[in-house]
Each structure stands twice: as structure tokens, then as C-alpha cells.
Amino acid sequence: MIRLAVLALLAATPSFAQSPQATIEARQANFKAIAKAFKELNDELKKSAPSLAVLRTAAADLQKSSVRIAGFFPAGTGPETDLKTDALPAIWRNPAGFTEAARRHTAAVDALVAATRGSDMAAIRTAAGAVGPTCKGCHDSFRKPQS
Numbered sequence: 633m634i635r636l637a638v639l640a641l642l643a644a645t646p647s648f649a650q651s652p653q654a655t656i657e658a659r660q661a662n663f664k665a666i667a668k669a670f671k672e673l674n675d676e677l678k679k680s681a682p683s684l685a686v687l688r689t690a691a692a693d694l695q696k697s698s699v700r701i702a703g704f705f706p707a708g709t710g711p712e713t714d715l716k717t718d719a720l721p722a723i724w725r726n727p728a729g730f731t732e733a734a735r736r737h738t739a740a741v742d743a744l745v746a747a748t749r750g751s752d753m754a755a756i757r758t759a760a761g762a763v764g765p766t767c768k769g770c771h772d773s774f775r776k777p778q779s
């Protein structure tokens with residue numbers, strides 16, 4: 633029982649007891665999951681008759697990964713490790729700014745999840761459109777520019 637509780641805690645807080653490399657890999661996998669869910673959602677919205685069930689699942693998947701972002705950046709997992717990461721030192725120099733960028737993102741995703749509970753496609757589209765800028769908003773300041 634106690635062991636199970638400890639395992640659950642470790643799963644919920646990836647920054648503890650993991651090597652910098654494992655943490656970086658887990659956060660990159662989490663961003664891949666975020667991008668996948670967001671793409672599924674946007675692809676569905678391009679259809680003439682989007683499926684609410686697909687939209688709800690994609691939004692829930694996106695939310696599950698989005699809330700985990702902020703926990704994946706413990707000190708000692710930046711470019712100073714010489715490991716393969718696009719995280720910029722600004723994350724640790726400006727933690728309040730980074731936390732705010734993550735908060736804006738999860739707020740937009742929460743609003744999207746709420747919109748998918750209804751069936752108003754226009755509202756869902758608007759909510760989905762508000763998420764993309766929160767990805768870019770964080771990347772612009774905290775992720776190495778992509779070539």
C-alpha cells in the first residue's frame with residue numbers, strides 16, 4: 633500500500649528522484665503528447681461535421697498533459713547539462729514569467745475543455761483558436777528558436 637502511494641507520488645511529480653536526462657526526456661515526450669492532442673483537435677475541427685466525442689477526447693488529452701508542463705522544469709535540467717534540450721536558461725532566470733506562461737496556457741486549455749462540454753461548434757473553435765497563441769507565447773521566450 634505504502635509502496636503504491638510512493639509510486640503514485642513519483643508519477644505525479646516527475647522532477648523528484650529522476651536523473652536530469654530522464655526528466656528532460658519525459659518533458660519532451662509530454663510536449664509531443666500535447667502537440668499530438670492539439671493536432672487531433674484541430675484536424676477534427678477542419679471537417680465539415682466534427683465529432684464532439686473526438687473533440688472531447690482530444691481536449692481532455694491535451695489538458696492532462698498541459699497541467700504537467702510546469703512540473704517538468706526542476707533546477708539542473710537546462711542547457712547547462714549539455715543534454716539535448718531546447719529549454720532556454722530564461723526559464724530558471726525568470727521563473728515567475730515562465731509560471732505565468734504555463735498558467736495562461738492551462739487556462740486556455742481549461743476553457744477549451746469547458747467549451748467541448750457543450751455542442752456549440754463556434755464556441756469550441758474560438759476556444760481552440762485561443763490555445764495556439766499560448767504555445768507560441770511560451771516558446772517565444774522560453775524555447776530555443778526552431779530552425
Ligand code: HEC
Nearest residue numbers: 660663664667670717718719733734737766767770774775
Ligand atoms: C510554459 C511554456 C510552454 C508552453 C505553454 C508550451 N510549450 Fe512547447 N515547449 C516548451 C519548452 C521549454 C520546450 C523545450 C523542451 C526541451 O527541449 O527540453 C518545448 C518543446 C515543445 C515541442 C518539442 C518536443 C520535443 O520533441 O522535444 C513541441 C512539439 C511543443 N513544445 C509543442 C507545444 C504545443 C503544441 C503547445 C501548445 C498546445 C506548447 N508546446 C506549449 C515550452 C512550452
